[in-house]
Amino acid sequence: MRTTGLLTAAIALVATGAVAQDDHQLVTNGDIEIVTEAPAPDYISGLRTIYSGWRFRDASLQEMQMDDFENPAIIAVDKAIVQWSTVDGTEGKSCASCHEDVEQSMLGVRAVYPKWNEDAGEVRTLAMQINDCRTENMGAEAWKYDGSDMTGAEALISMQSRGMPVNVAIDGPVADTWKQGEEMYYTRYGQLELSCASCHEENYDNYIRADHLSQGQINGFPAFRLKNDGLVQTHNRFKGCIRDTRAETYSPGSAEFVALELYVASRGNGLSVEAPSVRP
Numbered sequence: 263m264r265t266t267g268l269l270t271a272a273i274a275l276v277a278t279g280a281v282a283q284d285d286h287q288l289v290t291n292g293d294i295e296i297v298t299e300a301p302a303p304d305y306i307s308g309l310r311t312i313y314s315g316w317r318f319r320d321a322s323l324q325e326m327q328m329d330d331f332e333n334p335a336i337i338a339v340d341k342a343i344v345q346w347s348t349v350d351g352t353e354g355k356s357c358a359s360c361h362e363d364v365e366q367s368m369l370g371v372r373a374v375y376p377k378w379n380e381d382a383g384e385v386r387t388l389a390m391q392i393n394d395c396r397t398e399n400m401g402a403e404a405w406k407y408d409g410s411d412m413t414g415a416e417a418l419i420s421m422q423s424r425g426m427p428v429n430v431a432i433d434g435p436v437a438d439t440w441k442q443g444e445e446m447y448y449t450r451y452g453q454l455e456l457s458c459a460s461c462h463e464e465n466y467d468n469y470i471r472a473d474h475l476s477q478g479q480i481n482g483f484p485a486f487r488l489k490n491d492g493l494v495q496t497h498n499r500f501k502g503c504i505r506d507t508r509a510e511t512y513s514p515g516s517a518e519f520v521a522l523e524l525y526v527a528s529r530g531n532g533l534s535v536e537a538p539s540v541r542p
Contacts, residue, residue: 392419
């Protein structure tokens with residue numbers, strides 16, 4: 263069966279019209295205005311407008327994310343707040359030892375990650391930077407890349423940038439990694455011969471089985487997924503998507519997923535950071 267046949271038979275996309283996603287506005291806790299629609303960056307040729315995944319969710323999930331008292335991700339954030347001030351490792355330090363108040367020191371951090379780290383000579387995700395702080399500054403063991411401790415810490419740090427525009431660099435020293443991520447985004451994987459773009463660019467706003475396809479924006483990650491009953495990190499989601507094409511997938515924290523995260527994050531430049539979000 264050719265690619266077109268596989269696509270039709272395997273995922274049974276059902277057209278729902280050009281704009282099935284709604285035009286509701288996201289305001290968190292009554293005062294944090296979140297941009298969920300923006301012009302697509304010039305380097306994204308397949309889209310004119312970018313939309314947050316929140317716009318594709320039903321009313322109950324949208325409302326859940328609008329209030330931290332209702333958002334189930336905040337349980338993990340509360341644990342991360344305690345962890346922030348907990349001493350760990352041989353150096354007798356906590357995160358707060360160097361960074362003090364998380365609300366002040368982490369303001370705007372999530373909006374620019376992944377980013378180039380000059381000292382390390384590499385593109386780093388937020389998770390990579392957290393583990394570097396733990397091992398190099400605290401003398402503590404690295405956390406599992408997509409484990410609950412790491413994902414909770416990412417959610418806590420991300421919250422400090424809610425409402426701020428995503429502004430991930432794509433040029434300069436990150437250019438080669440960004441290009442690698444772009445190539446990966448359009449590469450077809452697995453027995454189903456699907457790329458990221460197959461669902462999130464060419465067929466967003468359609469349905470794959472019962473799932474309303476979004477543009478795959480990651481400005482809301484880490485996200486609490488009801489399906490998993492817990493916080494899900496970006497690379498964990500990438501892993502699941504590639505697995506669903508019936509392909510061998512990459513590991514969270516791999517160079518491939520770092521490149522893909524950089525590229526996908528840049529596709530959301532202009533949207534607001536809204537993590538931790540709520541998704542089906």
